[in-house]
Amino acid sequence: MNCHRSKGLTAVEVLALIVVLGLVLAVLVPWCFDGREPGRRAQCLSNSHQMAIAFKNYEMTTRSLPGWKHNLDKIAVPVSWVPPLFPYLDRPDLADLWKKKGTPSDTVLVNSKLTVLICPSNPPAKDTAIAALAYTVNCGQGTNTRACDGVFFDRTIADPPPVVLPSDIPDGAACTLLLGESLYAGPWHPDGKTATDILPSAVAANAREGGVGCIWEADGGKVTEHLNSHHGGGAVVSFCDGSQKFLRDDIDYTVYQHLMTPDSAAAGIAGTLQAGSY
16 A cells, blocks of 8 residues: 655645744734833933933033023024033033034034934934934014913023023923923934024024924913823923923813913912812
């Protein structure tokens, strides 16, 4: 009696194997990517913490905070809040370049990639990597210069805006936002290829909410119009006391207004901030 043994898989078996492998990959690949997100969020929290510490050290040295738009020593054009922090972000080399060049056009400067300014869940595209920025500072209502409205102001104007110190906030530094993630952020240097204004007129109109700072609207809105991220469900923020939190994007807008204003009562925000509301 002859026994015939199969020397390979049939076409049907091969197809079945392909289908099974496809299903396994469909389940495992998203799981692998999702498994990396907690690490990315942890790095984002660390970035935010480093910037909060840098702002604190800047404040202790100068008794102020940099403006969202700022006049830096010996620099003929205004800069964003990032260059004043170079010495406090362990980048004295970049700080020295700013002082020596007197212009923002140096390619070493504008092509410098500061990882602390970039959220790993929101990496810049290769063609927009110049001066990448993923975080914005609390600019209050933007054009309004009342101390009760925000923390960072335009410090290039002739009439100096108020100085808001994290150590002296009526609502408490732990309840006032310092900075937060935004998919609308950046770059901190809008046009690295020219020696013109670091925040040129074409960009200045959006240089708060759409560039280097976030704002709040008196007539309401959505938190996601100001702070958002690729983490899902919210964004990493830092408070004026140096602490960090993952701020949910479904909080009531009035709560957001309270968090943005150093003195909510003076800013005309109704009610009080409730514990656990954010």
